[in-house]
Amino acid sequence: MYSSGSGGSNMAAAPTSVVVLDRGNNTTCTINLHGATVVSWRVNNQEQLFVSKQAVFDGKKAIRGGIPFVFPQFGSWNYGPQHGFARVIRWHVEKSPERLPSGDIEAMFCIVDNEVTRSMWNFPFRLSYRLILREKELHFNIGVYNVGKDVTFSFNLLLHTYFKVPDVRRCQITGLQGCTFVDKVTRDGAMYQEVRDVVTINEYTDRVYQNTPQEHIITNVVSNRKMRIQKYNFPDTVVWNPWVEKAREIQDFGDDEYPNMICVEAGHVSAPVILLPGTAFEASEILQVM
Numbered sequence: 001m002y003s004s005g006s007g008g009s010n011m012a013a014a015p016t017s018v019v020v021l022d023r024g025n026n027t028t029c030t031i032n033l034h035g036a037t038v039v040s041w042r043v044n045n046q047e048q049l050f051v052s053k054q055a056v057f058d059g060k061k062a063i064r065g066g067i068p069f070v071f072p073q074f075g076s077w078n079y080g081p082q083h084g085f086a087r088v089i090r091w092h093v094e095k096s097p098e099r100l101p102s103g104d105i106e107a108m109f110c111i112v113d114n115e116v117t118r119s120m121w122n123f124p125f126r127l128s129y130r131l132i133l134r135e136k137e138l139h140f141n142i143g144v145y146n147v148g149k150d151v152t153f154s155f156n157l158l159l160h161t162y163f164k165v166p167d168v169r170r171c172q173i174t175g176l177q178g179c180t181f182v183d184k185v186t187r188d189g190a191m192y193q194e195v196r197d198v199v200t201i202n203e204y205t206d207r208v209y210q211n212t213p214q215e216h217i218i219t220n221v222v223s224n225r226k227m228r229i230q231k232y233n234f235p236d237t238v239v240w241n242p243w244v245e246k247a248r249e250i251q252d253f254g255d256d257e258y259p260n261m262i263c264v265e266a267g268h269v270s271a272p273v274i275l276l277p278g279t280a281f282e283a284s285e286i287l288q289v290m
């Protein structure tokens, strides 16, 4: 189902196309074609994702919240915008929402290289993004194709997921104990090791955990339930909360919003993916409300 409109809470916006997967039972997933950003995932009418009240939908910058698609660069980039171009360009609908025999809803989105992307990153590629909405799960399957014949390219890939939480100070994240991480808060570029069995957030946090396990659980998400993250071919996990000081600095983020979100992001960012001509890279993630 297509509808024009912002696909987010801020209605005063330039119309962009929005695709809605509706499984029934007030279980839906809404994708804004600007960046193929998932801007809403409702399970039994409970919104699982955080979108800032100050998010803009003018098609000019990344949507602040939901699940921005980070490619081909994670972090600052000399050749283009921070976190790459995928989250700020318009995607195509490769397959409109369709009910599968299982009752789940599937849709596919894609981008291919064009003069805009080549002006920043001069490689021929195709990026395919398949979403499946299940009863209490959202599945993401990503394919990156090097459609060239003679040039190898490398890239980062990450799903920058903003989970909605009643109070981030009550959340616990499992599966990070023993992992090394880069702490982008200290910016000393040093490697640290996580000693806690569960990671909690009580200050400005911006960490890239490396070679993390396939599964994380976040406690005390919406309705005090748990969110299970399973990831495949995403070796890294980024944990971010801007806290007070950074929240004030981010224009499209409310000063009082940081307690109500936590970013736990599956990605391939510590080392780039190196893709030979004519080959593909696939990664997937499953989010499950427990």
Ligand code: TA6
Pocket: 062, 075, 082, 083, 160, 184, 206, 238, 239, 240, 263, 265
């Ligand atoms: O994923 C964490 C992070 O890399 C932080 O360093 C912070 O910059 C955040 O992404 C948001 O970045 P953005 O470009 O969307 O403001």
